[in-house]
Amino acid sequence: MSLRARRTRDRILEASLRLFNEQGAPHVTTNDIAQELGISPGNLHYHFRHKGDIVAELFARFRARADAILAVPAGRGTNVEDVWLFLHLLFEQVRDHRFLFRDLDELVSRDRRLRASLADVVDGVARTAGDLFRGLRAAGELRAGDEEIDALAQSVAMTVTYWLSYRALRPSPLVGEDPVGRGVFQALVAVAPFLRGESRSLLAGLSRRYLE
Amino acid sequence: MSLRARRTRDRILEASLRLFNEQGAPHVTTNDIAQELGISPGNLHYHFRHKGDIVAELFARFRARADAILAVPAGRGTNVEDVWLFLHLLFEQVRDHRFLFRDLDELVSRDRRLRASLADVVDGVARTAGDLFRGLRAAGELRAGDEEIDALAQSVAMTVTYWLSYRALRPSPLVGEDPVGRGVFQALVAVAPFLRGESRSLLAGLSRRYLE
Numbered sequence: 113m114s115l116r117a118r119r120t121r122d123r124i125l126e127a128s129l130r131l132f133n134e135q136g137a138p139h140v141t142t143n144d145i146a147q148e149l150g151i152s153p154g155n156l157h158y159h160f161r162h163k164g165d166i167v168a169e170l171f172a173r174f175r176a177r178a179d180a181i182l183a184v185p186a187g188r189g190t191n192v193e194d195v196w197l198f199l200h201l202l203f204e205q206v207r208d209h210r211f212l213f214r215d216l217d218e219l220v221s222r223d224r225r226l227r228a229s230l231a232d233v234v235d236g237v238a239r240t241a242g243d244l245f246r247g248l249r250a251a252g253e254l255r256a257g258d259e260e261i262d263a264l265a266q267s268v269a270m271t272v273t274y275w276l277s278y279r280a281l282r283p284s285p286l287v288g289e290d291p292v293g294r295g296v297f298q299a300l301v302a303v304a305p306f307l308r309g310e311s312r313s314l315l316a317g318l319s320r321r322y323l324e
Numbered sequence: 325m326s327l328r329a330r331r332t333r334d335r336i337l338e339a340s341l342r343l344f345n346e347q348g349a350p351h352v353t354t355n356d357i358a359q360e361l362g363i364s365p366g367n368l369h370y371h372f373r374h375k376g377d378i379v380a381e382l383f384a385r386f387r388a389r390a391d392a393i394l395a396v397p398a399g400r401g402t403n404v405e406d407v408w409l410f411l412h413l414l415f416e417q418v419r420d421h422r423f424l425f426r427d428l429d430e431l432v433s434r435d436r437r438l439r440a441s442l443a444d445v446v447d448g449v450a451r452t453a454g455d456l457f458r459g460l461r462a463a464g465e466l467r468a469g470d471e472e473i474d475a476l477a478q479s480v481a482m483t484v485t486y487w488l489s490y491r492a493l494r495p496s497p498l499v500g501e502d503p504v505g506r507g508v509f510q511a512l513v514a515v516a517p518f519l520r521g522e523s524r525s526l527l528a529g530l531s532r533r534y535l536e
Contacts, residue, residue, distance in 0.1 A: 138433070217429045217489060221350070231493050263513040266490075267479070270510075273493070274486040277429060278478075281443050281485070298482075301475040305517035 121159045123149055125173075128166045132211035137167055138218055164223060171226060174209040175233055178202065182236040190247025192307065192315045198244060199299050202237065202272055203292040213276045238269035245303070253311040254303075264302055271299040293321075333371045335361055337385075340378045344423035349379060350430055376435060383438060386421040387445055390414065394448040402459025404519065404527045410456060411511050414449065414484055415504040425488045450481035457515070465523040466515075476514060483511040505533075 113121070127148045131140045142163050146156040160166045181201045184194065206213055212230070220227035242265035248254035249261070256264065275295040300319045304312055325333070339360045343352045354375050358368040372378045393413045396406065418425055424442070432439035454477035460466035461473070468476065487507040512531045516524055 136433075215429050215433070216493075217427050218433070220493070221348075221427070221430070227493070234490075234493060260513060260516075263510055266510060267483075267514060270486060270490045271479075271482065273490060274482060278446075278482045278485060281428075281432070281439070281446060298475055298478060301472060302479060302514040304472075 117159075120151065120155065124151075124156060124159055125166065125169060129170055129209070129211070132167075132170070133209075136215050137163070137211045138215055142166075167219065167223075168226065170209065171212060171229065174205060174212060175229060177205050178233050179236070181205065182233075182240045184240060184244070190244055190251055190253075192248065192253065192311045193318070195241075195244050195248070195303065196296070196300065196315065196318045198240065199268070199272075199296045200292065203275075203295045206272060206276065206295070207292050210276055213273065214280060216273070216277060234269050234273050237272050238265045241265040241268040245306075248307070248311070253308055254306050255308065256306045260306070264306070267302050268299045271295060271302075275299075329371070332363065332367065336363075336368060336371055337378065337381060341382055341421070341423070344379075344382070345421075348427050349375070349423045350427055354378075379431065379435075380438065382421065383424060383441065386417060386424060387441060389417050390445050391448070393417065394445075394452045396452060396456070402456055402463055402465075404460065404465065404523045405530070407453075407456050407460070407515065408508070408512065408527065408530045410452065411480070411484075411508045412504065415487075415507040418484060418488065418507070419504050422488055425485065426492060428485070428489060446481050446485050449484050450477045453477040453480040457518075460519070460523070465520055466518050467520065468518045472518070476518070479514050480511050483507060483514075487511075 124145060128140070128145050131145060131148060140163070142156055142160070143153055145166070146153045149156075160169070181198065184198050212219065216230075220230060242261055245254060245256065245261045245264060249256065272295070275298060279294070297319050300315060304315050304319070307315055336357060340352070340357050343357060343360060352375070354368055354372070355365055357378070358365045361368075372381070393410065396410055424431065428442075432442060454473055457466060457468065457473045457476060461468065484507070487510060491506070509531050512527060516527050516531065519527055
C-alpha cells in the first residue's frame with residue numbers, strides 16, 4: 113500500500129471513530145464517513161467494503177490496547193496504585209472507543225466474531241482484576257475470601273463494560289460526570305472496604321480525586 | 325371487551341413474553357406469536373397492531389410490579405433482610421422479563437417512551453437502595469459516608485439492570501448460575517463489608533445460600 117493510501121486509510125478510521133462515538137455506529141453510514149472526509153464513496157469502498165470492516169478494525173485497535181493493559185504483572189508486590197492505574201487506563205480506552213459500549217448488545221448481536229472477541233476482553237478484565245486482588249491479599253493489603261474476590265472481579269468487569277450504558281440510560285447527572293473518573297470511582301468503591309488501613313486511605317484519596 | 329377477547333389478549337401477552345424471553349424480542353415476529361397460539365394474524369392484529377404495542381404492554385406490567393417492590397418503606401427500623409428481600413424480588417422480576425434486559429440498548433434505542441420509563445425504574449432502584457442503606461446506617465448497622473452510599477446504590481442499580489447482559493456476554497459459567505441468585509449475590513457482595521458484625525454475618529449467610 114502506498115504511503116498516500118495508508119494515510120487515507122488512517123484518516124477513514126479516525127473519522128469513523130469520531131462519528132461512531134458521537135452518533136453511535138448504527139446511525140452512521142459509509143457515505144456519512146466519506147462526506148466527512150471529502151472523499152468519494154468509491155475511494156472509501158476501496159479501503160473498506162462494509163461499515164462492519166471499519167468497526168472490526170477499530171475493535172482490533174481497541175483490543176490491542178486493552179490486551180496491553182491486561183498484561184499487568186500481579187504478584188507479591190501488588191499495591192493499590194496498580195489497581196487504580198489498571199482501571200484508569202482501561203476506562204480511558206473505553207471512553208476513547210465508547211461507541212463499542214454504548215450500543216453493545218446491538219453490535220454484538222450482529223457479529224458473532226466481535227461478540228467472542230469482546231467476551232475475551234471482558235473475561236480478561238475479570239481475570240486480571242482477580243489476579244490483582246489476590247496479589248494485594250498476598251501482600252497483606254486486602255482481606256477477602258476467594259468467593260468475595262471472584263465477585264469483586266466480576267463487579268469490576270461489569271462496571272468497565274456497562275458503566276457508560278448505565279449512565280446514558282439514566283436521566284440525572286452525577287457529581288464528577290467525567291466518564292473515566294466516575295467509572296473508576298464506581299469500580300473502586302466496591303474494593304475499598306476490603307482493604308486494610310493504609311491501603312484503604314490511599315485508595316480513598318485516589319478515588320476522591322475524581323469527584324473534585 | 326368480551327370475556328373471550330380478554331382471554332385471547334392475555335394469552336397473546338403470555339405467549340409473547342415466553343417467546344421474547346427465549347429468543348429475544350428483535351427475533352420474534354407477530355406472525356410467530358399468532359402461530360404459537362394457533363390464531364390468525366388478523367385476530368392478533370385486532371388486539372395489538374404492532375409488536376411494539378405488545379412490548380409496551382409487557383413493560384407496563386413489569387413496571388407495575390417493580391414499582392410495588394420499590395415502594396418498600398425504609399427508615400429507622402431497616403434491617404439487612406429488607407435489603408436482601410428487595411433485591412431478591414427485583415431480580416425475580418428481571419428474570420421473568422429478561423427480554424427487556426437482554427436486548428436493552430436495542431429496545432430503548434427504538435422507543436423513546438420505553439427508554440424514559442425504564443430510566444425511571446432504574447432511577448427508582450438506585451433511590452430505594454440508597455434509602456435502605458441510609459436506613460441501615462440510621463439503625464447503626466452500616467458504616468459508610470454519603471458518597472459511598474450513593475456509589476453503592478448506583479452499583480446495585482447497575483447490577484440489577486446489566487447483570488443478565490453481562491452474563492450472556494461472557495463465555496464461562498459461574499458457580500450458582502441461577503440468574504436471580506447470582507445477581508442478588510453479586511449486588512450484596514459490594515454491600516457486605518460496610519455492615520457491622522452481626523448484620524454482616526446475617527447477610528453473608530443469606531448471600532451464601534445462593535451459591536449452594
